Amino acid sequence: MMKKLTLVLTALSFYAFSFAQSDTLTRIGAPAPAVKRDWSKMNLSNRANDHLVIQLGYVGWAAKPDSIKTKGLPRSLSVYFMLDFPFKTDPRFSVGIGAGISGSSIGFDKTIVQIAGNSTKLNFKNVSDTSQFKKFKLTTVYAEVPVELRYTVHPEHNAKSWKFVVGAKIGTMLNAHTKGKTLQTKTGTTLNAYTLKESSKRYFNGTRLSGTARIGYGIFSVFGTYQINQFIKEGLGPNVHPYSVGLCISGL
Secondary structure, eight states, X not given: OHHHHHHHHHHHHHHHHHHHHHHHHHHHHSOOOOXXXXXXXXXXXXXXXXXXXXXEEEEEEETOOTTSOEEEEEEEEEEEEEEEEEOSSOTTEEEEEEEEEEEEEEXXXXXXEOTTOOSSSOOEEEOTTSOEEEEEEEEEEEEEEEXXXXXXXXXXXXXXXEEEEEEEEEEEEEEEEEEEEEEEOTTSOEEEEEEEEEEOOTTBOSEEEEEEEEEEETTEEEEEEEEOSOSXXXXXXXXXXXXXXXXXXXEO
């Protein structure tokens, strides 16, 4: 009897030891529970985060009437110097604010934009049946203050991370001018190398409010902007809203 009891106890002891060993190995091999990162302890004092932003884009006018004929490659160039303020609780998020200059130029086909005219409305004069300029463009320049909400996937490696940005820009018009070059007949024969330059801000809203967004990786991204308020003063011309899309380079 004692011999049988000893045998049973030995077997149970062996079984218990085997079970405990198996459970230990299972727990060792199991993945460790995820540890939530304390973003507030990350040191980002020396990181670069898009303090210089350069945007080169294509320009269009939303809601442009069919009667206004454009041609060529309308384009914009913007340069901003920004400050970046990471959230203390989660530096993947930050607020960018700064200042800069933005200019755009759009060409017209057999059309003269009479920004220095005396009429009550801005006149887009069709000159297809008379003498015309080979090239005619309208250029506007603004001083702007952009404000951005930024998200960087890996804030400690800003130059090798995906970035997402939404924001707004408020600007004031510094200059609006037109330039016509090379006067031609209606059949395209050159008359002379006459150049016409006119400058006036009379018909345009002096303040511009635009929505912005961009997405990219590292220093390169694509961007888009849309002017929320009217480009031309209400009642003085067509209700067009300029927009731009293009390539952005950011760093420093």
